[in-house]
Amino acid sequence: MSSDRLSNKVRRLRFDNGELTQQQLADRVGVTRQTIIAIEAGKYAPSLPLAFKLARTFGVSIEEVFEYENER
Amino acid sequence: MSSDRLSNKVRRLRFDNGELTQQQLADRVGVTRQTIIAIEAGKYAPSLPLAFKLARTFGVSIEEVFEYENER
DNA sequence: ACGTAATGTAAAGCGTCCTTTACTTTATGT
DNA sequence: ACATAAAGTAAAGGACGCTTTACATTACGT
Numbered sequence: 001m002s003s004d005r006l007s008n009k010v011r012r013l014r015f016d017n018g019e020l021t022q023q024q025l026a027d028r029v030g031v032t033r034q035t036i037i038a039i040e041a042g043k044y045a046p047s048l049p050l051a052f053k054l055a056r057t058f059g060v061s062i063e064e065v066f067e068y069e070n071e072r
Numbered sequence: 073m074s075s076d077r078l079s080n081k082v083r084r085l086r087f088d089n090g091e092l093t094q095q096q097l098a099d100r101v102g103v104t105r106q107t108i109i110a111i112e113a114g115k116y117a118p119s120l121p122l123a124f125k126l127a128r129t130f131g132v133s134i135e136e137v138f139e140y141e142n143e144r
Numbered sequence: 145a146c147g148t149a150a151t152g153t154a155a156a157g158c159g160t161c162c163t164t165t166a167c168t169t170t171a172t173g174t
Numbered sequence: 175a176c177a178t179a180a181a182g183t184a185a186a187g188g189a190c191g192c193t194t195t196a197c198a199t200t201a202c203g204t
Contacts, residue, residue, distance in 0.1 A: 093150065093151090094150075095149095109153090113152090119160085
């Protein structure tokens, strides 16, 4: 329940930060390429630890990577 | 793998914000009391959507609720 | 001291995050 | 046009977040 939406800027940030490939980004944050693909595609939300790793890899805050909308 | 630590200030923020009980906080963010207990006890990390809801309930950023350490 | 609210502990079950494997499609360079 | 790298799709399995139920303990008010 609670229809909420989570979008992210991973794909954009990946290119803003020295043209990282999905595989390279996956290696840096310690997950598989499939996980990066799924997150970029918005198939599911990452865990909080992974969100932290992604944000730090890009040198920004979690709020700058992920946008969460609460439709209440 | 990748021994990382996640701590949080949920319990402290709960008292700073008008003396919320675990049950009241659980209701506001849409989970059960058990989930709040487990998170306060550090038993597991919340999902990213739940982390967003908690942070917004307290009126702060995710980084102000959760502290993540990367031991690399 | 007693009753009630608040917090804590435990365990089974479900859904979702993430992995692993394998194959296909799209882009890039020469 | 061809070879290779990068990105996409799919599906089974494991790990973990979260629920549900039930009971135990601690704090608080009168």
